[in-house]
Amino acid sequence: MIESVINGRDPEVLSTMLAFYKRPDGEIYDVTANTKRMWKGIPHGKIVFSDIDREMLPEIQCDFMALPFKSGTGGLIIFDPPHLPDAAGSEHSLKPFVGRYGLDKTTREDSISSIFVPFLTEASRVLKKDGLIFVKLSDYVHNHRYQWILVEFINAVWSIDGLTPTDLIIKCDPSAGNLKSGKWVLSHHVRKAHCWWIIVRKGKCESSLTRMGENRCQN
């Protein structure tokens, strides 16, 4: 049983996705590992954890735009980039989030969207046929403009030959990004109450691994 809106935290969403989406056997690469918060409590086999930040002590220190992995080896890539550009705040205001979210490792522009095509090109090279990318993204407002990061990402996927955006899950965090705390006197957007989990396949929208009729409704 899967819902397209999940009221829960990342480990809940991730374990639901791991169980639901068929993928080929192959390596699992988490290319933005940080402290592996999203894997908390999820029983899993071998995962290759990488990150650009050596202070996070990743198994492999590398840039997700130049992955050191062999072509055609991946069954699944997890991508959870910093959700704000470096330019989104002052050095002082960003400081608490630097280590936790890698905010000093991201773009200087108004949007993080320039990382998408280089990352997706690498991901496509590394994945096997039918391999998947699970991507976590949040929208944000910067420079008095709502940055439609989901739209930018889907357009980037369409621009890479052979990759298909296949599905979307909306995660609503129980704490709703503090919107429920009463701290906000004036709020213009509910963007902090949800984030996107996007599923991208190297191949067609539906997996060729699915047997005919397997996903059909029984009644």
Ligand SMILES: C[S@@+](CC[C@H](N)C(=O)[O-])C[C@H]1O[C@@H](n2cnc3c(N)ncnc32)[C@H](O)[C@@H]1O
């Ligand atoms: C939002 S955090 C990931 C949190 C992680 N998924 C977890 O569960 O703990 C984003 C991570 O992306 C890393 N990062 C930023 N730019 C990167 C790049 N170009 N290549 C690889 N990692 C990068 C940051 O160092 C940071 O650790």
